[in-house]
Amino acid sequence: MSGSDNPEKFSPAPHPKPRISVLKLASCDGCQLAFLGLGDKLLDLAGLVEIVHFAEAGPLGPLTDLDITFIEGSLSTPEDRDLVLSVRKESRFLVTIGACATSGGIQALRNLASGPLLPSLYPSPEVIDFLDLSTPVASLVPVDLELWGCPVTGEQILEALRSLLFGALPPAQTDKVCLECKRRGIACVMVTKQIPCLGPVTLTGCGALCPSFDRGCYGCFGPAENPETAPLARRFSGLGLAPPEIARRFLFINSNAPAFLKEGSRWQEGDPHE
Numbered sequence: 001m002s003g004s005d006n007p008e009k010f011s012p013a014p015h016p017k018p019r020i021s022v023l024k025l026a027s028c029d030g031c032q033l034a035f036l037g038l039g040d041k042l043l044d045l046a047g048l049v050e051i052v053h054f055a056e057a058g059p060l061g062p063l064t065d066l067d068i069t070f071i072e073g074s075l076s077t078p079e080d081r082d083l084v085l086s087v088r089k090e091s092r093f094l095v096t097i098g099a100c101a102t103s104g105g106i107q108a109l110r111n112l113a114s115g116p117l118l119p120s121l122y123p124s125p126e127v128i129d130f131l132d133l134s135t136p137v138a139s140l141v142p143v144d145l146e147l148w149g150c151p152v153t154g155e156q157i158l159e160a161l162r163s164l165l166f167g168a169l170p171p172a173q174t175d176k177v178c179l180e181c182k183r184r185g186i187a188c189v190m191v192t193k194q195i196p197c198l199g200p201v202t203l204t205g206c207g208a209l210c211p212s213f214d215r216g217c218y219g220c221f222g223p224a225e226n227p228e229t230a231p232l233a234r235r236f237s238g239l240g241l242a243p244p245e246i247a248r249r250f251l252f253i254n255s256n257a258p259a260f261l262k263e264g265s266r267w268q269e270g271d272p273h274e
C-alpha cells in the first residue's frame with residue numbers, strides 16, 4: 001500500500017452519493033467478477049454510491065470527478081497508460097485490484113522473455129500496439145491502496161470501500177498465509193505432505209484457501225512483509241524441486257514483485273549455492 005501526499009482527501013466523500021468507477025486494463029476480468037460476485041451486497045452498495053463507470057456491469061459514464069476508482073489489469077498498451085494518467089487526475093482515491101494491477105500479473109512474465117514473443121503467438125504481430133513491459137499501475141502514477149490477490153475477494157473490496165468512504169485507508173494486511181493455516185487449524189502441507197508451498201512468504205487474505213484443499217500456496221496474494229524467500233527456496237530444493245522448477249514457483253503470478261523476482265531469478269540458471 002502506498003499513502004497519499006494530500007491529507008485533505010482523507011475526509012468523508014464530498015458528493016451526496018460518492019462517485020465510483022471500476023476500470024479494466026490488460027487482465028482476465030476475474031477481479032471485476034469478484035466485485036460482481038458480491039451479489040446482493042453490490043445491489044445494496046448501488047443504493048449508497050453512484051456507480052458511474054463499470055463496463056462489466058453496464059454503466060459507461062464519464063470518467064470525471066470521481067471519489068474512488070478501482071483498476072484491474074496491468075499497464076500493457078499505450079491506451080492503458082493514457083487511461084491511467086487521465087483517471088488519476090479525476091480520482092480522489094485510486095485503488096488497484098488484483099495481481100495484474102498491483103504487480104503486473106501473469107502477463108508480466110513476458111518481461112522476462114529473452115526475445116520477442118509476439119511473432120510466435122500471432123500471425124500478424126505488427127497490428128498489435130503494446131508497451132515494452134507489462135507493469136503495475138503504481139509504476140506510472142501514485143496509488144492510494146493496493147489490493148493483492150488473483151483474484152481479489154469481494155470482502156477485500158467491500159472493506160476498502162467502507163474505509164475509503166469515511167476518508168480512511170483500511171488496516172494494512174501483513175500476515176502470511178502460514179499464520180492463517182495455524183489460525184484455521186490446517187495441517188502444514190509442507191511438513192506433513194512434503195508439498196512445496198509459498199505460504200511462508202505470501203500475504204494472506206485468502207483464508208489459506210489452497211492449503212485447506214491439500215495444495216501448496218502459489219503466491220497469488222504477493223510477497224508478505226520481510227519474506228524469507230532464500231531459505232524457503234532451499235527447502236524446495238530439499239523437497240526435490242530442480243532449480244528451474246524453484247524459479248518458476250517465484251516467477252509466476254507475481255513475477256514482477258521485487259522479492260519474488262529476485263529469488264526466482266537467482267534459481268533460473270541453476271542452484272545459486274553451487
Ligand code: SF4
Pocket residue numbers: 027028029030031032072073097098099100101105106149150151152
Ligand atoms: S489478478 Fe488474476 S483474477 Fe485478477 S484480473 Fe489479473 S489474472 Fe485475472
Ligand code: SF4
Pocket residue numbers: 177202203204206207208209210211216217218219220221222
Ligand atoms: S493459498 Fe496462496 S495461492 Fe492459494 S489462494 Fe491463498 S494466496 Fe493464493
